[in-house]
Amino acid sequence: MAQTRPKQSIWQNIGAELRKNWGLYLLVAVPVVYLIIFKYWPMYGVQIAFREYKPTRTIWGSPWVGLKYIRKFIEYRKFWDLIRNTFLISFYSLLTFPLPIVLALLLNYMPSQRYKKTVQLISYAPHFISTVVMVGILLQFLDTRSGLINVIITALGGKAINFMAKPQYFRFIYVASGVWQGVGYSSIIYIAALSGVSPELHEAAIVDGADIVKRIWHIDLPSILPTVAILLIMNAGSMLSVGYEKIYLMQNSLNNAVSEVISTYTYKQGIAASNPQYSYGAAIGLFISLVNVVLLLIVNRITGKLSGSSLF
Secondary structure, eight states: OOOOOOOOOHHHHHHHHHHHSHHHHHHHHHHHHHHIIIIIGGGGGGGGGGBOOOTTSOTTTSOBOTTHHHHHHHTSTTHHHHHHHHHHHHHHHHHTTHHHHHHHHHHHTOSOHHHHHHHHHHHHGGGGSOHHHHHHHHHHHTOTTTOHHHHHHHHTTOOOOOGGGOHHHHHHHHHHHHHHHHHHHHTHHHHHHHHTSOHHHHHHHHHTTOOHHHHIIIIIHHHHHHHHHHHHHHHHTTTTOOOHHHHHHHOOTTTHHHHOOHHHHHHIIIIISSSOOHHHHHHHHHHHHHHHHHHHHHHHHHHHHHHSOOOO
16 A cells, blocks of 8 residues: 655745745845835835924834824915926926837837947937936036037027026926936837847738838837836826936026926925924825825726736
8 A cells, every 4th residue: 555645734845945946036035125125114114294203202202193294285385386397397208208119119120230239329328327417417508608509599690598597498408308318228128128029020011011110000019018008107107206306406596486396395395404394204205105106096097998908
């Protein structure tokens, strides 16, 4: 009579699995530890938004004030101005979303590999310039007396323009400089997606007489549509999370009416003020995060119905 093997406990099974694939688990452990330390553990501090926090006290030692600071932000007299400025800058930036796709398609059909690599290098390079340096370059180009743009304008018989003092130019300058700095780097993921398109599809289309435009429309775009949909959802989910560094460096008293956004206001009130309001800054950040989650869910649902691709 054959002997039956003793049934292993769940811990023995886990131990055997860890011994067998320890390398893979070690590889996964690094990003998991990173997420726990830098993403999940800081959530402990979210309660600052609901407390009268002072650095001299511990978080638990600070008195509970509930929704006081969230109400304070909503009742702030320039609340809707901040929302409008933030939304418009994000919306104009979102309108440039197709540009990396166009660049990726152009590079994908470029016959000369040497020329293609040169264009990629030139378009990727601005991404690695720091925000401070990039804004410095921008201000030099737009300088009223010695800036290249105004030199050209005056050479053509026009009058020099103080671009940074004109509120109507601020959003365009912000978005255009963002395109220059990020369009090349953002195209990488689309180039990778296009490299996965089956060559047989293109060969069959060429045999059927399809030109490049038809191949792009009927082969390339449908193939990368899931990637486009996911990135669009992620971008739309951060509509009110405009980074403060670049805008703060471009701000001045003359363009403040259109350049003051939620992130710069939070920085000024929560950190840079002579009497920093940490709880107020945390409450604003929490409020914006909740709004972004709602936007993410809405765009995710709409995109899922229209394209069939969604985050969840």
